Amino acid sequence: MKFVFPRISRLERDILATNSIHLYFDMLWFGVLTGSTLSFLSIYAARIGATSFQVGMINGAQAIVNLIVALPAGHFLARKAVDRIVFLSAILQRVFYGVMILLPALFASSQQMVSILVITFLMSIPGTSLAIGQNALFGDSIPPENRGRVAGIRNAVLSISTIVSTLICGQVLMAVDFPINYQIVFGIGFLGAVMSTLHLKFVKPAFSDRSAAEQVLSVNGRRKTIKDLLRFDVLRGKYGLKIGLLLFFHIVQYLGIAIFPIYQVNEIHLSDSVISIGNGLFYVLMFLVSIRLEGFTRRYGYKRNLGLGICLLSIYPVFLALSTGPVLYYVASIFGGIAWGFVGGTLYNYILEAAPVGGRAGYLAWYNLVFNAGILLGSLGGPSLGNLTNLHIALWIIAGGRFVAGVALFLWG
Template sequence: MNVPGAISAIAWQSLLADAIPEERRADALAVRSRVVTAVAFLPTLLGGYVLDALEFPIGYQLVLGVAFASSVAEVRVLMKMREPAAAGQSPSRPMQGETSRARLPRSFMVFCLCTALFYVGWIMGAPLFTLYYVTVLEVGNLWVGAFNVISMVVQYLVFPWWSRLARSRGSVLGLGLATAGMALTPVMIAVSPSPWLVAVFCVSMGVFTSGTTLLLLDSLLDSVPEEGRTSAIAVYNVCVNLASFVGPLVGNAVVDGAGIYWAMAACALLRGIGAASIVGFARSVAQPASGCAQPRSARMASL
């Protein structure tokens, strides 16, 4: 199931880098993120209700069946898209630029490693939160769906604010605020004795998640080298996917050995370390460019 998702992620990110000019990228990604989030509202809420209302396994079969049908419709729409050939590129050899064995800049590899470190803590939190909801708060699928919807609504509302912040104050400040907030999220959940308090905290979770999602993607598209772009994005996704594989394993090991609250603390710590590494790297890239109009992607390639 993850194989087509991994391939599509590489293709989408490469297409976004080609299709959106750098000066309009933050605003365009904010609009895209709002649309994606808005589309996810209703299925997330209804999915939790259906799973609680119908007997097992009928509810799961119905939800998975609808998801499959939606995926088939999505593939039919995507197959109608036509990507124009890049300037100076022969239509008969569309992948010629991607087959070169250009060495990836060291700065891009550092960015991949910093992001992977943050992802270990980020993805580690998802199963821990669900485990806390079910075993400590003892809530059902409807509550879990409501938590997700609250977060999605807030994300939809604040995506433009993060875009304006990145455009006016720079992405370093935005990344610092968003990732630091993500590091605090496990602490917020762990101190919540009731689902109502979790629902309140979901507001701040949505704010920080939207900023992290938007600005990390923007940073990726800015930092990826022009030559061998698809290969570079593939390397980034490999690092992220490996981190996403390791994160839940680490969380499960800590839960088994020390309990859910220590696992939440470890999750917050890993997110904090990853956030600090990302912001530190972003500052190191931004500082040499003060007073220079050179695009960030060109500065990254020169390091």
């Protein structure tokens, strides 16, 4: 099948160039946020004595909000100018990163963890609108024929800026006394959040893809209900099996998210510098895989690459369980980066491939529901698993679960 894309005028080319530049800088500064606050918040929580349940609820709180807010947010965004809503949502969400800088000065350690969970819950409300709106804004601001190139450059910029930011923050954490070192790291993250938001302000939705876009607001001229959006008929075919397998994957994926930081800090006593180097290795390998992923997907397809990546994800908790110091932790980070290069680069395309054009809203709504349910169940189940056994045994169980999920998707997904 040959795809013919419409030509664009000189004015539209200028708009495309401007949008692309601001989207690149948006991702560059978001990488700064990722390599600072987002990478070290759970480590900070572990260092102030947080339990695995509390660390898990950093992700669990976001999932709860997404499950409640995602569908109403979709209806709300369908009636509003997407660029304005994205900018306002970004401000309302990211201002809380500035509040985190003040936590060590305002509260005792036990109160700080409660404050972090409250902040996470509050910022997830505008964060849901931001996540939905950003996907729509990207589609409306970049023509279809340019999206692959722009998305690829954005991912490369994100990887590089995250690596640099992570390594810089690691040095800050080693050179400055606790907790001022983490306040500086959170300040770097807030700067990244502010600058990313500023660049989103200048992205304009000049290329609305109305022929392929789905109107969330109406079906045959009437308002969609939850029943209309969550089409149960799509689960009767192969897509139902895919969704079930992905639910299992996301559960075993997030089982470890609450355990890993606690194990790194309390069990094998890794320093912030070692953790930052491990994070850097993770993102370097993820970047290297990402830039070669197109050839793998063209040859083997999204399903096989996704299954392979999930199987490789099982190696991370294995080496973490075997680790008694930095060396095996670095090995775990290397395999984790390779694995996530495959998983992160194929997962959404795997879903889109299974969702037919003209009916994607119902399919994607189910995946959004499954994804957040997996986060919530995994974030709550991980600490429970650790309490029932111990953190070391829990890591081996998580490794086994991830391997089974990868094999199942490879064979039957």
